[in-house]
Amino acid sequence: MTLSTNVEDAADETELEELGQKSARKHYWLVRAVSIVTVLLLWEVAGRQVSPLFMSYPSAIAAAAVQLAASGELGEAFLSSMQTLTLGFVLASIAGVLLGLLIGRYRYVDAASDWLVNALYSTPLVAITPLVILWFGLGFSAKLFIVFILAIFPVLINTASGVRNVSSQLIDVGNAFAASEREIFVKVILPASLPYMMTGIRLGIGRAIIGMVVAEFFTAITGLGAMIIKYGNQFDTAAMFVPIICLMLMGVVYTAIAIRFERWVAPWRYTEDE
Amino acid sequence: MTAMEVARPEPLAGGAAAQTPRLTVTNVSKAFRVRHGVNQPSSLLQVLKNVSFEAYQNEIVSLIGESGCGKTTLLRIIQGLIRHDAGQLAVEGRAVRGPGRDRGFVFQQPSLLPWRTARENVEFGLELLRMPAPERERRARDLLELVGLGHASEQFPHQLSGGMQQRVGLARALAIEPALLLMDEPFSALDAQTREVLQKELLRIQAETHKTIIFVTHDLDEALYLSDRIIVLGAKPGRVKEIIKVPFGSERPELPLLRGDPQFQELRARIWQLISNQTTH
Ligand SMILES: Nc1ncnc2c1ncn2[C@@H]1O[C@H](COP(=O)(O)OP(=O)(O)O)[C@@H](O)[C@H]1O
Numbered sequence A: 001m002t003l004s005t006n007v008e009d010a011a012d013e014t015e016l017e018e019l020g021q022k023s024a025r026k027h028y029w030l031v032r033a034v035s036i037v038t039v040l041l042l043w044e045v046a047g048r049q050v051s052p053l054f055m056s057y058p059s060a061i062a063a064a065a066v067q068l069a070a071s072g073e074l075g076e077a078f079l080s081s082m083q084t085l086t087l088g089f090v091l092a093s094i095a096g097v098l099l100g101l102l103i104g105r106y107r108y109v110d111a112a113s114d115w116l117v118n119a120l121y122s123t124p125l126v127a128i129t130p131l132v133i134l135w136f137g138l139g140f141s142a143k144l145f146i147v148f149i150l151a152i153f154p155v156l157i158n159t160a161s162g163v164r165n166v167s168s169q170l171i172d173v174g175n176a177f178a179a180s181e182r183e184i185f186v187k188v189i190l191p192a193s194l195p196y197m198m199t200g201i202r203l204g205i206g207r208a209i210i211g212m213v214v215a216e217f218f219t220a221i222t223g224l225g226a227m228i229i230k231y232g233n234q235f236d237t238a239a240m241f242v243p244i245i246c247l248m249l250m251g252v253v254y255t256a257i258a259i260r261f262e263r264w265v266a267p268w269r270y271t272e273d274e
Numbered sequence B: 001m002t003a004m005e006v007a008r009p010e011p012l013a014g015g016a017a018a019q020t021p022r023l024t025v026t027n028v029s030k031a032f033r034v035r036h037g038v039n040q041p042s043s044l045l046q047v048l049k050n051v052s053f054e055a056y057q058n059e060i061v062s063l064i065g066e067s068g069c070g071k072t073t074l075l076r077i078i079q080g081l082i083r084h085d086a087g088q089l090a091v092e093g094r095a096v097r098g099p100g101r102d103r104g105f106v107f108q109q110p111s112l113l114p115w116r117t118a119r120e121n122v123e124f125g126l127e128l129l130r131m132p133a134p135e136r137e138r139r140a141r142d143l144l145e146l147v148g149l150g151h152a153s154e155q156f157p158h159q160l161s162g163g164m165q166q167r168v169g170l171a172r173a174l175a176i177e178p179a180l181l182l183m184d185e186p187f188s189a190l191d192a193q194t195r196e197v198l199q200k201e202l203l204r205i206q207a208e209t210h211k212t213i214i215f216v217t218h219d220l221d222e223a224l225y226l227s228d229r230i231i232v233l234g235a236k237p238g239r240v241k242e243i244i245k246v247p248f249g250s251e252r253p254e255l256p257l258l259r260g261d262p263q264f265q266e267l268r269a270r271i272w273q274l275i276s277n278q279t280t281h
């Protein structure tokens, strides 16, 4: 039948396209690798010209990393930071999604809270860190609170706008099939806003890491942030770079996972890019 | 009876008087409140005025008229998505009070839920009917088979062509076994070839399911090829200009052949005149 041949044609085409894309992607990776090696080499050469007080270079940082890892200091700081980050971030995501759903769905909740949400989102909330430490002391809960308060807003705002922006065509489908308001919320609005939630969560990660580091700067007892302060005060620049690079890797890995997850949740949004 | 015969809603031959219409639309009017600018006062735009017609079992009735004459509005009123200002509507004798599962709707845009596979999309209405999952799945598979998509039941909408998506939309509407199938220019966004395939398929599916179909279109050939009767709507305000009985039986030749039929050409010219010449009544 005409239909089945059409389908096969379509399948062939996408396969061809994918082959082309794959070889192109290989080239991109090659270019990327060359670029990374070049930058590291330049850094190494330039870094050696400067006093080790002001700047370090890759081989010195690597040596410091090995030493810090062997002593167990790096591992301990890393675990402590991860604990704060993960717990604060998970709590912020859950609370952000729930509040975002409420705000997106009920106009009155939105009207009652939008000024506050906007004000808090626009404030650089790290500025209240000293106050938070006054409230919670120098321990775990202060750090947790700062991570939470920074990460919650992107999740909340994106979730709410996801709920509000569900296409009216899809809502119409629910209405045409005589779905109740509740059924429309559960079967249409919720799944349609899931990709927005994931975007909010991805954006929240960056802010959560900032919150964690700043909180650790202030408390300066445990974690990667505390390590940066410690080696900074000792003018050991190479050792100071080790936790910084750890933080960078944490951000990169988390964001990559979040992007993967976004695509897994809503594959239909990512059919034409790259 | 000549091909040109124009009649008020004509009951089907025989004991039609005894048969309740699947759909009765009586003097339905609708105006929208529109605002022309931010600080302008709002005014009423009369979109439909005293629209009346009926549709009987096993009948395909087309609503045809120029763009903006109120076809979508009328269909959405029948579905219960929009409230009418005046007049009555009844499906199988029961007054329409809002959306209901005695009517199935196929949208101009496929409007599939992108996170659901073809099969899960077809199951949407069945879930709302609280049908148990195994039965739901069986019914959905049968319907996808009926619309020629048995092989694609686990594909997501973004993996399907426009024509295939519209087939899923049709299966989704048919799944709840509605008394009435409402289709709003369902093939207008497709390329000409796919459109002809789907028109033919619709006739086959209608022959298998005996559905009553209200089919909105602005394509004369499509209306003539598919319909038993054509309701020609005039614009500003939308109203029934004429109701035309299409003389080709249920075993009609395919559209390219039908186009050669002098009766077809005559009717086509007549409807074209009705639609384009707004001043004569
Ligand atoms: N919700 C609405 N509010 C105001 N005007 C509307 C609304 N829906 C449709 N209209 C107007 O009603 C007229 C008929 O629209 P529609 O039923 O979509 O026409 P058609 O489907 O025949 O092209 C158009 O002029 C359109 O602008």
Ligand SMILES: [Mg+2]
Pocket: B071, B072, B073, B185
């Ligand atoms: Mg329309």
